[in-house]
Amino acid sequence: MARSLIKVSPNPRRGEVIEIKTLISHEMETGFRHTSTGAAIPRDIITSFVATYNGEEIFAAQLFPAIAANPFITFYTIARESGVLEFRWTGDNGYAASEQVKITVE
Amino acid sequence: MGESTRVNDRAGAGWPSTRREVMKSAGALGLGSLLPPLSVRPAAAMPAGLKAAMAAVIGDAKLNIGRVKLEIPPLVENGNTVACAVAVESPMTETDYVKAIHIFNEKNPQPNVISINLGPRAGRAAIATRIRLSDSQTVTAVAQMSDGSFWSTSVDVLITLGACLEDPL
Numbered sequence: 618m619a620r621s622l623i624k625v626s627p628n629p630r631r632g633e634v635i636e637i638k639t640l641i642s643h644e645m646e647t648g649f650r651h652t653s654t655g656a657a658i659p660r661d662i663i664t665s666f667v668a669t670y671n672g673e674e675i676f677a678a679q680l681f682p683a684i685a686a687n688p689f690i691t692f693y694t695i696a697r698e699s700g701v702l703e704f705r706w707t708g709d710n711g712y713a714a715s716e717q718v719k720i721t722v723e
Numbered sequence: 724m725g726e727s728t729r730v731n732d733r734a735g736a737g738w739p740s741t742r743r744e745v746m747k748s749a750g751a752l753g754l755g756s757l758l759p760p761l762s763v764r765p766a767a768a769m770p771a772g773l774k775a776a777m778a779a780v781i782g783d784a785k786l787n788i789g790r791v792k793l794e795i796p797p798l799v800e801n802g803n804t805v806a807c808a809v810a811v812e813s814p815m816t817e818t819d820y821v822k823a824i825h826i827f828n829e830k831n832p833q834p835n836v837i838s839i840n841l842g843p844r845a846g847r848a849a850i851a852t853r854i855r856l857s858d859s860q861t862v863t864a865v866a867q868m869s870d871g872s873f874w875s876t877s878v879d880v881l882i883t884l885g886a887c888l889e890d891p892l
Binding site: 680688693 | 837
């Protein structure tokens with residue numbers, strides 16, 4: 618299981634715009650590199666990242682090889698109600714990872 | 724020549740010494756036309772791959788300049804990890820929000836960097852990530868608004884050491 622880090626304020630006020638920082642460990646092999654013998658290294662990247670807030674999609678990103686290793690994505694959302702933020706990463710070779718964070722809106 | 728009658732401390736050196744004179748001679752030399760306009764370069768200067776990738780997103784719509792802020796350090800040592808932030812001017816209400824943000828590059832093997840879907844629930848149309856750049860080049864951010872209009876900004880980045888494409892393992 619890939620290591621992921623999520624940083625989000627756990628107790629935002631209702632209606633507050635909160636910042637969500639996400640990081641996941643992944644090599645993000647571009648598919649444009651070669652070994653010393655000249656063999657092409659196949660592409661192995663995360664292609665999609667989706668964030669949901671109590672089941673509703675709030676953010677989606679399509680990633681390309683030009684995203685640096687260990688994809689780091691920061692975005693914002695409005696803290697509407699208490700609940701669960703879920704993050705899902707999917708990619709080449711059947712890669713799938715997910716992480717959940719609970720927030721309590723005051 | 725109203726200015727020539729003005730008392731000038733540094734007169735006699737043969738150089739224009741007031742701001743007005745300097746500006747005038749700069750105009751006469753055509754320096755104004757040498758300064759590049761602050762806009763995106765003509766489409767003809769874009770590589771075909773980038774043009775195709777942008778056309779796939781924008782279609783036939785007009786690409787406006789502005790409303791998008793793209794923050795990348797102008798001089799980067801290592802192209803393998805370049806911090807990159809995009810912020811779009813938008814009220815982010817239910818009726819007027821940013822629908823999508825795309826980042827494109829000019830010289831990497833593939834023109835796309837990231838494509839993001841947003842909605843009014845974001846509250847603020849701003850994102851940040853870390854990207855790879857193979858060479859010194861222009862990075863472009865394009866935002867699609869809920870009314871269907873497209874806005875963009877380009878930034879030139881100087882890379883000392885590019886993201887290694889042919890790095891033998």
